[in-house]
Amino acid sequence: MANRTAIDYRAKFDRYSEDTCFPRLGEEEQLFIRGMAEAHRFTFQELRQVSEAALDLRMWKEASLGIWWERQESDVEARGRTKERFFQRLDDRMAALRASAKSYPEEGMRRPESASLKPVTMSSERDILGMCPVASEETVCCNLRTIDAVQNCGMGCSYCTIQTFYGDRVTFDADLPAKLAAMELEPDRFYHIGTGQSSDSLMWGNQHGLLDSLCDFARAHPNILLEFKTKSANVAYFLRGSPPANIVLSWSLNTPAIIRNEEHFTAD
Structure with missing residues (x-):
């Protein structure tokens, strides 16, 4: 029964991992996280949290998650409740790093390889007009609306989450002209609409008639x-x-240090 349970969890892990940063990690990091997940039955949210932390640690040139855990493991296991204490210490570690003074090597961070994005044009029922994602009753809202005409971005900014949402392809909406023409707006009302929520607004130029539309x-x-x-x-x-x-x-715009080290393929 225990062996069957382990097999079932491995299958679940494989499904979970596809929707996290896990595939972007190195082999050593993946082996460590998979081992921890199988030993402690990580949930999807826990797997996502650990994978993102491992990616951040690598980007910040800190000790890997596995090396960090080796320094914690004996003390944590002696106290019991290993999984709970693992996540508490991981939270504390990441919070301390985020709060610490930021610095970059004098020669700058090594630029990663440019993402190889496959352009595709697809029809869908997706609604392209929406509210700014931070709009809520708890914010002082500017009532910005967004048109998601393209999905994915190739700028490679290390802090941006867009590149984790859409995989290895950039998707143009084949029905964009028709969707724009069918959009119902009140003629006596002013609308502020942005186009840079799901991609950079101008990176793709007029490909597929994007700017024309x-x-x-x-x-x-x-x-x-x-x-x-x-x-x-x-x-x-x-x-x-x-x-x-x-x-x-x-x-x-960001500071020159951020542009040089974090915004890898933006304009100089």
Whole structure:
């Protein structure tokens, strides 16, 4: 029975791990986490937490999760409740690192290899218009809405979660023109709409008629302000043509140290 239970959990682990950062870890890190998960029956949320911590530790050039645990293990196991204490100490470790002074090597962090994203065009029933994800009754909201015309980004910013959501492909909505044309907006109401929530707004240029469709949408609705938020310098489309007056291009800027070390493929 115990062997059957172990086999069942391994199958569950394989399903869990596909939706976490686990596949992006090195072999040694994966072996350690898999061993801990099987020994202590990690839940999906626990597996995700540990995988993200391992990825952060590697990125911060700290001791790996396995090495850190070797220093903790004998003391924790002697006290009992190993799993509970493991996560408590891991939380404390990560919190201490996040609160510590930040520093980068003088020569800068090594730039990772550029992600090889496969462009695909797909039709779907997905609603492309939504509210800003941080909007809630507990925030002072600017009522920003977002159009998710493209899913995934190739800028490779180390702090950004977009690259963990969409795998190894960048998806263009084949029905974007029709969805924009069918969008019902109140003509006497002002709307601020952004396009940089699920991807960089300008990284892909006018591939698949992306910017044509969005600019046509802005022209058809003079009561909106359509914002293209980007970290690229890909503005040639707007310089060549006659863009509508109710669009704005915006750049989110960081300090030179963050740009050099964390925003790997953004504009210089």
